[in-house]
Amino acid sequence: MKKNWKIWDQETKYGDTFFERATGKLPEMESSKAIAKRIKKYVKKNDSILDIGCGGGHYLVSIDKALEVNFSYTGVDATPYYIEKAKEAFCSDNSPRNPYRTSTEFIVGDIFNIPLKDNHSDVVACSNVLLHLPSVEKPIRELIRVSKKYVIIRALIGNTAFRIKHIKEPEKYNEDGEPENFYFFNIYSEKYIAELLGRIQGVKSFSLEKDRDFNPDNIGAKEYRESKKEIPFNVTTIVNGMQINNYIIQPWQFLVIEKKA
Ligand SMILES: C[S@@+](CC[C@H](N)C(=O)[O-])C[C@H]1O[C@@H](n2cnc3c(N)ncnc32)[C@H](O)[C@@H]1O
Secondary structure, three states: OOOOOOHHHHOHHHHHHHHHHHOOOOOOOHHHHHHHHHHHHHOOOOEEEEEEOOOOOOHHHHHHHHOOOOEEEEEEEOOHHHHHHHHHHHOOOOOOOOOOEEEEEEEEOEOOEOOOOOOOEEEEEEEOOHHHOOOOHHHHHHHHHHEEEEEEEEEEEEOOOEOOEEEOOOOOEOOOOOEOOEEEOOEEEHHHHHHHHHOOOOEEEEEEEEOOOOOHHHHOHHHHHHOOOOOOOOOOEEEOOEEEEOOEEEOEEEEEEEEOO
């Protein structure tokens, strides 16, 4: 398979935005607050948390705010620049320290082959990552392998599966009309996810929950509404309870997987 979906490697600007979120110059993301709320539900005192596809570690701001029990945190991401920025934000001498956070580490690693032992952490989170991968079976198996108790995933899971390629600029296509500059924005069907989890040993149960926490007003939709200006199509908004961005309905869901003891 062509590896050009690994667009992240070239995108340093995301790392800089993550860093601004990690250091409080930009607000927490809606998904960051939403995952932290769910992590809080499953984390017990002295548990370990693993965040796969952690970017610049910016979700740790929300996790720090949400948790009031001791916990350790490990962030893993495939893009070395993001991990560098995460360490700068959270592991340098002048980084803010949450008294409940007992240890913090960041590692470069690929979700297809996570460089950690089985049952590494009590709770494994993976947010906004699976949709960008060319396939999810191996990544989901890996998330389950490295977790001891729970895996919490935020992903696009709907009634039907769609393979979407988000074409980046400059648009470039090969002679077969295939884009050369893209990342995936895939939607998986609930049926496929259920069938896949049914085939994976060690899964005790799973649940799906629609992301109703997303508030588009926090990312600018309110200003457009109040000024009666048309909301640009690349600003996420809610229509009939569904998140819409770039004219695509995005069925964001939380998939929580419980492992057998
Ligand atoms: C949309 S960002 C999400 C970052 C963060 N979780 C968030 O929600 O803001 C996708 C992240 O997945 C990472 N990523 C992409 N492919 C990966 C892979 N194969 N293994 C691990 N991380 C990967 C990217 O480097 C990027 O940080």
